[in-house]
Structure formats: structure tokens, C-alpha cells
Amino acid sequence: MTELSVNLNAVAFLRNRRGLPWPSVVDLGRIALEAGAAGLTVHPRPDERHITRADVPDLMNLITSEFPDREFNIEGYPNEAFMALVEKIRPHQITLVPDAPSQPTSDHGWDFRTHAFKLQSIVSRLKHTGARLSLFADPDPDPKQLEAAVSTGTDRIELYTGPYGGAFNDAVTTAAELEKLGQTADAARQHGLGINAGHDLTVDNLPALVARIPDLAEVSIGHNLTADALTYGMAETVRRFRRSCGQVV
Numbered sequence: 001m002t003e004l005s006v007n008l009n010a011v012a013f014l015r016n017r018r019g020l021p022w023p024s025v026v027d028l029g030r031i032a033l034e035a036g037a038a039g040l041t042v043h044p045r046p047d048e049r050h051i052t053r054a055d056v057p058d059l060m061n062l063i064t065s066e067f068p069d070r071e072f073n074i075e076g077y078p079n080e081a082f083m084a085l086v087e088k089i090r091p092h093q094i095t096l097v098p099d100a101p102s103q104p105t106s107d108h109g110w111d112f113r114t115h116a117f118k119l120q121s122i123v124s125r126l127k128h129t130g131a132r133l134s135l136f137a138d139p140d141p142d143p144k145q146l147e148a149a150v151s152t153g154t155d156r157i158e159l160y161t162g163p164y165g166g167a168f169n170d171a172v173t174t175a176a177e178l179e180k181l182g183q184t185a186d187a188a189r190q191h192g193l194g195i196n197a198g199h200d201l202t203v204d205n206l207p208a209l210v211a212r213i214p215d216l217a218e219v220s221i222g223h224n225l226t227a228d229a230l231t232y233g234m235a236e237t238v239r240r241f242r243r244s245c246g247q248v249v
């Protein structure tokens with residue numbers, strides 16, 4: 001079954017517009033978990049444009065104290081500050097992305113052939129936290145790329161679905177991007193890697209993705225989910241996204 005992890009970045013972005021404590025990422029995270037989300041995801045970027053480092057222990061405490069059967073996934077670039085944060089928090093999953101500090105968003109995965117050696121020591125160090133490791137990956141079924149990903153010691157890759165999600169008004173490109181994702185997932189499976197996915201996923205594009213990648217373990221979704229929550233509320237939105245993942249709600 002494909003699990004849904006709710007990314008709270010956009011909630012934090014709205015909160016940060018003013019020096020006020022609402023909307024609360026903890027309160028919205030609680031509603032999402034009560035509605036059946038398998039976990040929460042945050043991406044505490046160096047500039048704290050949305051999720052701050054202070055948010056992270058509050059959200060981990062929410063899960064460990066109120067939802068001990070759910071997961072906390074922390075995403076980020078493995079600089080020393082990020083490594084120290086996740087080593088202190090010890091989340092259930094750590095997702096490493098190759099983002100530069102100034103990047104507007106995550107818009108590409110790791111080039112494993114270039115970065116495997118660097119990632120090996122980072123993955124090895126972070127495994128001592130007890131977390132599952134996931135590495136952000138472009139849709140690229142090249143066996144050399146997947147072999148390099150395996151050499152890092154990672155448990156999973158997270159397929160970058162931005163090009164797929166961004167082609168929402170172009171059926172031909174959508175189909176082509178979906179097949180690239182599917183072929184990459186097929187290759188990853190053959191190499192023993194678990195498969196996550198994320199970026200610009202919606203209730204409309206999720207069903208085809210889950211159908212093409214039936215063992216897709218987890219999708220992490222924030223931007224469009226938060227937009228829908230403005231219309232339907234967080235609880236009903238989580239239920240809508242869970243149904244789009246094929247879950248019986």
C-alpha cells in the first residue's frame with residue numbers, strides 16, 4: 001500500500017508571513033495524522049523560509065507522544081547543521097536532497113555516479129540514528145545510476161515527480177514522464193531499492209502513478225495538498241489524497 005506523508009512546508013510558509021503563531025504546523029500536523037496520514041514530512045532549509053529548526057522537535061514530539069505508529073521524515077541537504085539536527089531528532093526517515101541553499105525548491109535529484117562516494121560516508125553516519133535513508137532521484141532508469149545509488153547504502157530512493165506533476169495540461173508529456181518514472185522504479189526494484197516519490201503530486205495525478213508503480217512505498221505531498229486544504233479542510237483533504245493512493249478510507 002502506498003502511504004501518504006504530509007509535508008508541512010507550505011503551512012509554515014503561510015505562518016511565517018507574520019510574527020504570529022498561526023497557522024500552527026503542529027495543529028495541522030495533528031489533524032493530518034488524525035485523518036490517517038502515515039506520517040509528516042518537513043524540509044528545514046538553511047534560510048528557514050518555511051519550516052524552522054524550532055519546528056522540528058515539536059513535530060517529532062507530536063508523533064512520538066500522540067501517534068507512535070506514524071513516521072517523521074526530515075528532508076534536506078546533508079551539510080553539518082542538517083546532520084547535527086537529524087542526529088539530535090532521530091526521525092524515522094531521512095531524505096537527502098542535493099539542494100543549494102538558494103534554490104527556490106527541490107528541482108532535481110542526486111547524480112549518483114558523481115556523488116556516490118560522498119554519499120556513502122554520509123549515509124553510513126546517518127544510519128547510526130536508526131533512521132531509514134532515502135535519496136532524492138531523478139527519473140533515470142540507467143543501471144549505472146541505480147548501481148551507484150545502491151553503492152551509497154541507501155534504503156530507498158525518492159523519485160522526483162516534478163516534471164510529471166508539472167505536465168498537468170499536456171497529456172503526451174504526462175504519459176512520457178510517467179513511463180520514465182515507471183522504468184526507473186522497475187530498475188530500482190531490480191537493484192533492491194525501496195521506492196518513494198514526491199513533488200507536485202495531486203489527487204489527479206496520483207492514481208496513474210500508483211497504478212504504474214504498485215509497490216510505491218510512500219508519497220510525500222505538501223504544496224498541492226495544502227492548496228486543497230484551503231478548499232476542503234486538512235482532514236478531508238488527507239482523506240481525498242489517501243483515496244487517490246488507493247487506500248480504503
Ligand SMILES: CC(=O)[C@@H](O)[C@H](O)COP(=O)(O)O
Pocket residue numbers: 007009010042043045075097104105106136198199220222
Ligand atoms: C524534496 C521535495 O521535492 C520537497 O519535499 C521539497 O521539500 C519541496 O521544498 P519546498 O517546500 O521548499 O518547495
Ligand SMILES: NCC(=O)COP(=O)(O)O
Pocket residue numbers: 007041158197198199200201220221222223224225
Ligand atoms: N518530497 C516531496 C514533498 O515532500 C512535497 O513536495 P510538494 O508536494 O510540496 O511538491
